[in-house]
Amino acid sequence: MPYIEIPGGVTAARGxxxxxxxxxxxxxxxxxxxxxxxxxxxxxxxxxxxxxxxxKAAPVRVSIMNVRSPDVRAIxxxxxxxxxxxxxxxxxxxxxxxxxxxxxxxxxxRQVLVCSTGRIGVPLPIDKMRETIAKLPxxxxxxxxxxxxxxxxxxxxxxxxxxxxCEIEGTDGSRVRIGGIAKGAGMIDPNMAxxxxxxxxxxxxxxKLLERALSVSVEQSFNRITIDGDMSTNDTVLMLANxxxxxxxxxxxxxxxxxxxxxxxHLTKNLARLIVEDGEGVTKFVEVHVHGAASLTDARRAAxxxxxxxxxxxxxxxxxPNWGRLMDAIGYSGARMxxxxxxxxxxxxxxxxxxxxxxxxxxxxxxxxxAPRFSITIDLHAGTSEYSVYTTDLSVDYVKLNMGE
Amino acid sequence: MPYIEIPGGVTAARGxxxxxxxxxxxxxxxxxxxxxxxxxxxxxxxxxxxxxxxxKAAPVRVSIMNVRSPDVRAIxxxxxxxxxxxxxxxxxxxxxxxxxxxxxxxxxxRQVLVCSTGRIGVPLPIDKMRETIAKLPxxxxxxxxxxxxxxxxxxxxxxxxxxxxCEIEGTDGSRVRIGGIAKGAGMIDPNMAxxxxxxxxxxxxxxKLLERALSVSVEQSFNRITIDGDMSTNDTVLMLANxxxxxxxxxxxxxxxxxxxxxxxHLTKNLARLIVEDGEGVTKFVEVHVHGAASLTDARRAAxxxxxxxxxxxxxxxxxPNWGRLMDAIGYSGARMxxxxxxxxxxxxxxxxxxxxxxxxxxxxxxxxxAPRFSITIDLHAGTSEYSVYTTDLSVDYVKLNMGE
Numbered sequence: 001m002p003y004i005e006i007p008g009g010v011t012a013a014r015g016x017x018x019x020x021x022x023x024x025x026x027x028x029x030x031x032x033x034x035x036x037x038x039x040x041x042x043x044x045x046x047x048x049x050x051x052x053x054x055x056k057a058a059p060v061r062v063s064i065m066n067v068r069s070p071d072v073r074a075i076x077x078x079x080x081x082x083x084x085x086x087x088x089x090x091x092x093x094x095x096x097x098x099x100x101x102x103x104x105x106x107x108x109x110r111q112v113l114v115c116s117t118g119r120i121g122v123p124l125p126i127d128k129m130r131e132t133i134a135k136l137p138x139x140x141x142x143x144x145x146x147x148x149x150x151x152x153x154x155x156x157x158x159x160x161x162x163x164x165x166c167e168i169e170g171t172d173g174s175r176v177r178i179g180g181i182a183k184g185a186g187m188i189d190p191n192m193a194x195x196x197x198x199x200x201x202x203x204x205x206x207x208k209l210l211e212r213a214l215s216v217s218v219e220q221s222f223n224r225i226t227i228d229g230d231m232s233t234n235d236t237v238l239m240l241a242n243x244x245x246x247x248x249x250x251x252x253x254x255x256x257x258x259x260x261x262x263x264x265x266h267l268t269k270n271l272a273r274l275i276v277e278d279g280e281g282v283t284k285f286v287e288v289h290v291h292g293a294a295s296l297t298d299a300r301r302a303a304x305x306x307x308x309x310x311x312x313x314x315x316x317x318x319x320x321p322n323w324g325r326l327m328d329a330i331g332y333s334g335a336r337m338x339x340x341x342x343x344x345x346x347x348x349x350x351x352x353x354x355x356x357x358x359x360x361x362x363x364x365x366x367x368x369x370x371a372p373r374f375s376i377t378i379d380l381h382a383g384t385s386e387y388s389v390y391t392t393d394l395s396v397d398y399v400k401l402n403m404g405e
Numbered sequence: 406m407p408y409i410e411i412p413g414g415v416t417a418a419r420g421x422x423x424x425x426x427x428x429x430x431x432x433x434x435x436x437x438x439x440x441x442x443x444x445x446x447x448x449x450x451x452x453x454x455x456x457x458x459x460x461k462a463a464p465v466r467v468s469i470m471n472v473r474s475p476d477v478r479a480i481x482x483x484x485x486x487x488x489x490x491x492x493x494x495x496x497x498x499x500x501x502x503x504x505x506x507x508x509x510x511x512x513x514x515r516q517v518l519v520c521s522t523g524r525i526g527v528p529l530p531i532d533k534m535r536e537t538i539a540k541l542p543x544x545x546x547x548x549x550x551x552x553x554x555x556x557x558x559x560x561x562x563x564x565x566x567x568x569x570x571c572e573i574e575g576t577d578g579s580r581v582r583i584g585g586i587a588k589g590a591g592m593i594d595p596n597m598a599x600x601x602x603x604x605x606x607x608x609x610x611x612x613k614l615l616e617r618a619l620s621v622s623v624e625q626s627f628n629r630i631t632i633d634g635d636m637s638t639n640d641t642v643l644m645l646a647n648x649x650x651x652x653x654x655x656x657x658x659x660x661x662x663x664x665x666x667x668x669x670x671h672l673t674k675n676l677a678r679l680i681v682e683d684g685e686g687v688t689k690f691v692e693v694h695v696h697g698a699a700s701l702t703d704a705r706r707a708a709x710x711x712x713x714x715x716x717x718x719x720x721x722x723x724x725x726p727n728w729g730r731l732m733d734a735i736g737y738s739g740a741r742m743x744x745x746x747x748x749x750x751x752x753x754x755x756x757x758x759x760x761x762x763x764x765x766x767x768x769x770x771x772x773x774x775x776a777p778r779f780s781i782t783i784d785l786h787a788g789t790s791e792y793s794v795y796t797t798d799l800s801v802d803y804v805k806l807n808m809g810e
Binding site (some may be wrong): 009052053054055082085087119120121122188199231232233310312314315317318320323324327328330332335336337338339340352354355356357394395396398399400402403405 | 457459460461487489490491492524525527636637638686714716719720722723725728729730732733735736737740741742743744745757759760762763799800801803804805807808
């Protein structure tokens with residue numbers, strides 16, 4: 001591996017500070033800090049990927065603009081209120097969050113990125129938040145990652161952070177570090193399944209290349225997780241690079257850049273996995289691989305149809321291999337396929353051979369899908385393309401947790 | 406109304422016979438008849454629409470061929486085994502079902518349409534079925550609709566039949582009749598959510614026009630019901646017309662044809678509604694209308710995204726209006742929309758105005774979604790196209806019923 005995991009989360013990279021404070025944005029939250037700040041006293045280059053939902057929360061709209069700034073210095077994020085479907089006032093409030101943070105840190109407003117997660121359709125308690133934000137810089141430190149990770153949780157049961165040190169030499173023999181925090185797929189009404197992820201690195205890298213690396217990485221991680229197929233109004237991934245490692249600037253295609261990309265991929269994939277595993281009502285984590293598809297689109301369609309099928313997911317919850325439902329989902333996915341060519345493996349054991357029952361005993365397949373983690377590998381024998389997604393079962397608790405207040 | 410409902414189901418139209426017999430195709434079925442036959446001693450023209458799933462059950466493949474015959478005389482259908490994912494043997498078995506029926510009725514094999522619903526991936530007990538089919542003609546009568554409707558049930562809780570008499574004069578002042586039976590969305594493992602519908606009419610109508618009428622009608626009924634978004638390997642709608650009413654041949658665009666189309670639409674819509682309402686674990690029946698879309702495709706996308714969203718459906722189950730989840734689903738549906746223009750009505754009460762909370766009290770919206778039937782009307786204010794779908798909530802019982810044996 002060209003990287004090792006290290007502690008420190010989003011403050012593992014040199015020069016980044018993080019922290020949190022309690023505001024009480026959601027009335028029922030009596031004590032847990034609910035605003036997080038990540039601050040870079042050094043100049044940075046920034047990149048972001050945002051929800052493609054046409055209904056975009058106000059902070060998403062503001063951050064899409066501000067991430068273009070040549071020198072972003074801070075990310076401020078609150079839990080408890082999504083500031084989505086809040087109209088013109090929502091945009092003003094999101095800008096006010098940025099302005100309050102800029103004032104507290106002596107920055108220009110455009111140097112601040114904002115995120116919100118939580119209740120939809122209700123205005124932010126912006127006055128109260130201004131007061132809390134003014135106190136936030138004092139709470140930030142180079143060991144504040146966990147505090148920030150906790151402050152962005154909604155119905156997550158655990159904070160999510162990870163950091164890696166990669167084999168890219170910086171000045172004085174030090175190595176480039178990348179760290180991140182995320183919050184996930186908690187979907188208790190009235191929250192949306194918002195996914196937020198903040199990543200920092202001390203690598204020297206140009207903005208364009210950072211954008212490219214992040215978008216490749218997100219495509220292979222957060223864009224491949226599916227719990228219920230719904231895409232939130234607030235989903236956001238942000239990344240800042242401050243160059244403090246002093247490495248030779250990363251160039252596209254260079255060995256060092258490849259190391260950087262692989263390290264970043266490791267980080268985002270693991271945060272994505274943590275999000276899925278901590279999804280509400282999730283009892284099973286399932287990798288769905290499709291091989292031998294006629295095109296990448298076909299592979300993706302087949303994998304997503306299986307991963308999003310309620311009938312498939314209910315069967316998994318019930319420890320039932322039910323390959324017929326898999327065949328059905330592949331069939332309506334739109335992927336080009338001939339049923340008599342399809343093989344399906346459960347953790348490597350052949351469950352379907354040429355579109356029909358294999359000789360593997362049913363009890364063996366049942367044993368596999370009874371485990372909390374397993375993989376489904378589908379070979380369409382129609383080409384050479386492949387795609388993977390990470391998904392879950394559909395449990396009674398999922399319904400109970402999402403049926404309202 | 407240019408039609409009235411009459412009793413008699415699929416045998417309401419003159420000259421059609423129906424009946425059923427017990428075979429014991431599914432081991433756990435100890436006494437319920439499980440093979441149905443619809444027989445026309447008179448020549449007919451036939452039309453059919455079939456699942457677009459690329460994984461097609463063997464009987465679907467056989468019926469797609471045989472429905473082209475100029476003179477179909479019988480439909481034979483079994484419950485308990487879908488004869489899907491059964492390879493070459495499955496095709497042979499489906500043909501054997503047709504051959505056995507043809508032998509019993511003294512027809513050519515091609516004059517018989519075959520359907521199966523039930524367990525997937527297991528060969529039919531074809532020898533036993535041959536014996537039962539040989540006895541079936543003796544069980545058929547002009548009052549056998551209910552017997553046939555019951556024999557095709559899988560996990561349906563009720564048989565589904567309906568018939569109408571339309572204002573189209575036949576000979577001797579009699580009127581054209583259309584009748585049908587259906588089985589629906591029972592999805593207990595290991596069955597698929599197979600939908601079968603058989604329709605008969607004594608109208609004089611050409612094959613091409615019958616095909617056209619049926620496909621228009623299916624598009625507005627069965628293609629608009631969604632319980633879990635999955636499409637079965639066996640879905641089939643078949644229609645036979647024997648011309649016994651002796652009406653002036655229906656011509657496309659004529660007033661009489663319009664009456665026929667409206668009558669057929671009424672029949673298919675009501676069978677579709679019965680299927681949704683009898684869906685397993687369904688506690689709510691919801692009509693989702695999208696108006697003001699920029700195109701029909703946009704309207705359909707928005708309606709289907711809402712109707713298939715697990716988060717939306719769980720909220721409904723919990724009596725929670727949760728319009729934020731509706732906005733979210735519309736946003737990711739792919740339909741062109743601007744959130745600030747979207748209005749959403751609950752049973753005619755404004756829940757969302759310009760993409761934000763309306764002044765309607767939350768308690769009122771809550772009262773509406775607590776009822777077993779309600780409608781959601783979404784106005785995108787982006788054009789003049791509209792589309793409607795019929796859907797359900799997502800309940801704890803749905804998961805329990807679909808989690809396996």
